[in-house]
Amino acid sequence: MTPIYLDYAATTPVAPEVAEAMAQCLTLDGNFANPASRSHRYGWQAEEAVETARGQIAELIGADAREIVWTSGATESNNLALKGVFESAGKDVGHLAVSAIEHKSVLDPAQWLAEQGHELSLIAPDSSGRITAQAVASVLRSNTRLVSVMLVNNELGTINPIAEIAQLCREHGCLLHVDAAQALGKMPVNVTELGADLLSLSAHKFYGPKGVGALYVRRSPALKLAAQIHGGGHERGMRSGTLATHQCVGFGVAADLARAELERGSEQKNSPEQVAQLRDRLWAGIAGLPGVRVNGHPSARACGHLSVTFGELDGELLLLSLRELALSTGSACTSASMAPSYVLKAIGLSDAEALATLRISLGRYTTEHEVERTIAHINTVVGKLTAKVS
Numbered sequence: 001m002t003p004i005y006l007d008y009a010a011t012t013p014v015a016p017e018v019a020e021a022m023a024q025c026l027t028l029d030g031n032f033a034n035p036a037s038r039s040h041r042y043g044w045q046a047e048e049a050v051e052t053a054r055g056q057i058a059e060l061i062g063a064d065a066r067e068i069v070w071t072s073g074a075t076e077s078n079n080l081a082l083k084g085v086f087e088s089a090g091k092d093v094g095h096l097a098v099s100a101i102e103h104k105s106v107l108d109p110a111q112w113l114a115e116q117g118h119e120l121s122l123i124a125p126d127s128s129g130r131i132t133a134q135a136v137a138s139v140l141r142s143n144t145r146l147v148s149v150m151l152v153n154n155e156l157g158t159i160n161p162i163a164e165i166a167q168l169c170r171e172h173g174c175l176l177h178v179d180a181a182q183a184l185g186k187m188p189v190n191v192t193e194l195g196a197d198l199l200s201l202s203a204h205k206f207y208g209p210k211g212v213g214a215l216y217v218r219r220s221p222a223l224k225l226a227a228q229i230h231g232g233g234h235e236r237g238m239r240s241g242t243l244a245t246h247q248c249v250g251f252g253v254a255a256d257l258a259r260a261e262l263e264r265g266s267e268q269k270n271s272p273e274q275v276a277q278l279r280d281r282l283w284a285g286i287a288g289l290p291g292v293r294v295n296g297h298p299s300a301r302a303c304g305h306l307s308v309t310f311g312e313l314d315g316e317l318l319l320l321s322l323r324e325l326a327l328s329t330g331s332a333c334t335s336a337s338m339a340p341s342y343v344l345k346a347i348g349l350s351d352a353e354a355l356a357t358l359r360i361s362l363g364r365y366t367t368e369h370e371v372e373r374t375i376a377h378i379n380t381v382v383g384k385l386t387a388k389v390s
């Protein structure tokens with residue numbers, strides 16, 4: 001039997017509407033040209049498609065289209081945000097504060113900046129994985145230049161109080177970067193309400209294609225970023241390279257679908273509310289197993305996420321035994337190694353507990369039937385493994 005896909009937090013399938021729009025931007029009879037070609041209508045048409053898509057993304061997050069910079073994904077957006085802010089200030093040493101449970105694509109550039117001589121603080125989460133404004137306040141210094149806190153944590157689904165953190169950053173006179181890769185399509189994301197100066201987006205976490213993302217860069221007051229990729233000065237000098245029309249268009253259609261879904265609300269089939277209901281049904285169906293518990297915030301949690309610790313069972317063995325399910329131990333980015341997840345350890349789990357944790361993530365195409373099958377399968381497998389241990 002094909003396994004049930006429950007790894008939507010790692011990536012999502014491309015929506016059929018998105019795939020169709022992308023396919024029209026590839027071949028000779030389609031919108032294939034270089035959007036930077038100024039001397040013919042093929043180029044103008046490609047440029048128009050890219051600018052329409054830019055507008056669709058801006059609309060989803062309440063931004064101006066001129067505030068959207070295309071990138072290859074949230075990894076590049078995060079690199080551009082962190083290194084771009086620090087390098088634009090020349091050689092002056094500055095202080096950077098990032099949450100300890102950021103994605104590696106924030107933590108690694110932060111570490112790189114520290115190696116270049118900048119000061120770095122890691123902000124500790126509470127036991128639900130929340131970064132509180134107080135925790136941010138406790139690390140701010142007179143030379144703090146940038147704070148980076150994610151909107152939704154990729155392993156736990158916990159939602160951070162970004163508006164409060166933004167208020168604090170404003171009062172302190174430093175910038176706020178928000179990695180919103182896990183939030184798009186799951187909840188409203190509005191840059192003005194959040195108060196973010198920089199916001200990273202990725203298409204493939206919300207039914208768009210892999211390999212394209214964007215960085216929101218606030219315009220008023222204007223914010224200076226040093227380019228990380230040089231070569232022709234595209235994207236207002238912030239990011240060079242020929243734009244991939246099909247990728248941008250796919251991202252734009254994904255943004256439109258997400259916006260329509262959020263606007264139509266909870267009656268919509270597999271709206272974020274309904275995904276949350278399926279997630280809660282799944283949890284209710286396995287919560288009675290001995291020693292299981294859910295990680296993350298009980299209410300401030302994105303719709304599809306369910307991080308579950310199964311007593312002290314061996315996570316790898318558990319994953320191997322759950323043959324009918326496709327899901328992750330810890331985060332996808334650390335699952336190549338057997339090191340316990342740094343996110344789970346930061347919220348207080350022991351190594352053994354972290355290794356006995358699975359991330360189950362549901363999405364737009366998850367069905368009730370799949371949830372019922374998942375519940376039955378987990379109960380059977382965990383029952384057998386527990387009987388062996390005791």
Ligand SMILES: *Cc1c(COP(=O)(O)O)cnc(C)c1O
Pocket residue numbers: 009072073074075076103105150152153154179180181182201202203204205211212213
């Ligand atoms: C997936 C993810 C990224 C990386 O995005 P890519 O587009 O795959 O580079 C960054 N941050 C978070 C929180 C993510 O979930």
